Amino acid sequence: MYVLPAINMVGAGCVNRIGREARRLGGTKALVVASVGEVGEAQAKQIGDILQNAGVDAVLFPKAMPNPTEEVITEGAECYKANNCDMLAAVGGGSAIDAAKGIGIIAANGGEIADYEGSGKVKHVLPPFIAVATTAGTGSEVTQFAVISDKSHKKLTIVDRHMVPTISVNDPEMMLSMPPSLTAATGMDALTHAIEAYVSNKGTPINACKAWQAIKLVADNLPIAVKNGHDITARENMCCASFLAGIAFNNAGLGLVHAMSHPLGGHYNLPHGLCNALLLYAVCKFNLTQETAHLFAEISMALGTGRGWGSDRDNAEAALKAIKDLQHEVGFNKGLKDYGVKRENFSMLAELALLESVGKNNPRRFSKEDVITLYEECYW
Ligand SMILES: [Fe+2]
Structure with a gap:
């Protein structure tokens, strides 16, 4: 089985075709x-105008905050029903698109969003759903998460x-105003x-x-x-990278970087892409073994x-150095200490990381002690 949106638009100006x-x-x-x-209000208006120019009415709901909450999902689903909507559009980064996924679940299935935690619990397919990304990284516009x-x-x-959008849109013209720090963080997420x-x-x-080409494009x-910017x-090549990486992880899953970054970002309210950028090198070094050397090569x-002419091991080591160099080149030159992370929380964060289902596809098994050691390596 291979899961991705039915229609995928990538390229400058493609957002203007969503009305049709x-x-x-x-x-x-x-x-x-x-x-x-x-x-968000300006982006919602832009999408609403494109839809209305094509004869599709639009009700604007610019209310998704970072880490969208159950309250917003419930309010959005009520707004959807009260206005007799028959399709969803989302515009933004991961939070706006995730909020739309939640609203779509409740609109099509009823109940509360907590009823659907876990895997495969959504019975009825969501309404037709267009997801327009405004950052090149999260991949939410193509995923089932x-x-x-x-x-x-x-x-x-x-x-x-059932949550995968019907149409994904990655238009670099929607991303031109992203500040360098957000471009860097979302790019490192991709x-x-x-x-x-x-x-x-x-x-x-x-x-x-898909993943190999995404790495090259980044x-x-x-x-x-x-x-x-x-x-x-x-920008267009970063759209392609984000799209390809999104499809790849939608089907192959993620690993220990995300398992460690989720509790870290949640506890310290740090951006997801930033956490990944700070952890990526150390986790790749941990994952480089005799069995995985050919993959890193x-x-x-x-x-x-x-x-x-290089051996797998030499090329894999060169990959690690390139990852670190890229991290520094795009502005991530500090360790966890500089972001207010406290060492005494590493044990608690490691326990949470072990509970993250995203870590189950990591190529090397890991213990709580391994995770604490990795947090330590990133603490400087
Ligand atoms: Fe991510």
């Missing part, structure tokens, strides 16, 4: 979910193929998705070709997009550091 596609899906009125605040906070602020992870999918226990040749384009070619070729 919405009509072809049979939609007459869309709930447009976006992030709370000025930027959503993270929602319940009433006690506990994060619920929902996994279900790189982490691609690397974790490439070395995953669930890796397949189909995932490998290595070649992320530093340019960070330095000059208006370089449309670099192949990654080294994508990063531009592999040599045809």
